[in-house]
Amino acid sequence: MRPDPSAALRHRTVAAPAGRLHLVEQGTGPLVLLIHGFPESWYSWRHQLPALAAAGYRAVAVDVRGYGRSSEPAGADAYRLLDLAEDNVAVVRALGEETAVLVGHDWGSNIASASALLHPGVFTAVALLSVPYAPPGGPRPTDVFSRIGGPGEEFYVSYFQEPGRAEAEIEPDVRGWLAGFYAALSADTMPAADEPDPHFVARDGGRLRDRFPADSRPAWLTDDVLDFYAAQFEHTGLTGALNRYRAVDRDWEDLAPHRGAPITQPSLFIGGTRDASTTWMSDAIDAFPTTLPALSASHLLDGCGHWVQQERPEETNRLLADWLATLTPSSS
Template sequence: MEGPAGRLHLVEQGTGPLVLLVHGFPESWYSWRHQLPALAAAGYRAVAVDVRGYGRSSRPAAADAYRMLDLVADNVALVRALGEQSAVVVGHDWGSNIAATSALLHPEVFRAVALLSVPYAPPGGPRPSDVFDQVGGPGQEFYVSYFQAPGRAEAEIEPDVRGWLAGFYAALSADTMPGPGDPEPHFVAPGGRLRDRFPVGRRPAWLTEENLDFYAAEFERTGLTGALNRYRSMDRDWEDLADHRGAPLVQPSLFVGGALDASTTWMSDAIDAFPTTLPGLSGAHLLEGCGHWIQQERPEEVNRLLTDWLATVVV
């Protein structure tokens, strides 16, 4: 299927109202493998897309081709190409930001939005690069800053994609993440690598060899540059969305996060602000004992929350 960036690869199950599923970093349409059949069984046309830069979708060379406005345009084009006028959009991790911005800029297309792991925070505030450069303090570099220089993170990841992914997934999963006294895996020591703080020899229960094989094969084929370019476009997004600073999402909405996920603890103020920023919110659910990869760690609970919520949404 064609989008503004070229080919958009998707996997589809079911018929009925369209539910578009948008993944995050470093993932794939495959991250929604548990949700596709459940949504189809509940009477929905569930479509999981490889975001541009990932999997079988196109991978433009220019870093600024990964700005949020372009990813939103991909989503709109996808809905139209599927022959639909509107959809519910569901996102996880970066996909949560993409889903939220899609709903913010095109409420006529995205009539409801569900956000997983990363809560909605309206555009605005200081320039993102300035914020992330201050996170962590002396002797630690935040991973978002570490990802900024083209080629730097690729040089760490691409010689051992499978091992790096296994460590990254383990670092953010509830059953394998570092303990309270261990070094924080979101930071890089001077002269070090991000993976230096990943768990070693531990694989989360949700991540089978088959799952890891799929993810590794995709990124071994594509490399990581397209995925990392999303992080390298954050300041462009800040400029592009300046006219929408502080804007709420007024559509029907749902938030589901993991109680042990840094995204929900670091962004607790954003969750507290939901009465203002998400006035159409049906529920904000924090799953106890759950980490970042929420729809894979706790698929049955996430499926139930999504289908119960979708039953209340008219698209």
């Protein structure tokens, strides 16, 4: 279905536990919240907003706390999944609705999963992009991440843990760093499938960007798109975004009462065959019959990288619209 060009984007801010959340919405009908990941913004859903509006939904893309025009609370504890789930509930209420469908990508997938798990009466269905659902539990996350990588190497999540360290690398050249990070995870600019992927580790004493693809830009990342993202982070800095990584051990503690819990609402998964998230977490995908018992479908897009809704927007739009149509009639 063709997007309706006459349905304009509407920007607004709403009150939430974070303080202020910036939203961009398009269309009318059942509410669909779109939750981005790192390092992105509401703009990551620029292709989905008009498509879902044309399909008869009220599509709302959120700037997660710490991003864009949303508030940036101080301290890593303010970026726990419990708090981000409460932000999503506040958005639903501020928009005058009782329930919503959630669609999350990357960290947004984890935020959407936690929101659906903690507030099943509010979030009636959940679509997860790139990062599959894994129930709370297992070893402490930072203990796991510290064991990833070879001798003299440090996994990127561990690298992000120390306040100020990654900021010192990124903020002198935000645009260049973002371009390299996006390229490292895009299918057309990452290493060939049979080559080792070094882009998620830093050598001891080195920087993460030292292993980014050199002078390589994925097809989806035009100058206009990169300029938008760069302007956002040049204005806000990266600390709010990076604090999500620094809260993972608190999540592990907070969600302990939900260890092993499935998400029982209708669900959908879309990932890429060339995304490290779907290979590292292949066991989580295999466990979907238990962890997502109401899963409608799991789609792995052949030759697609991590940024599925930007690398493959038309395919992603079709899969989302088809799935949403099975949940509830739209307003079209």
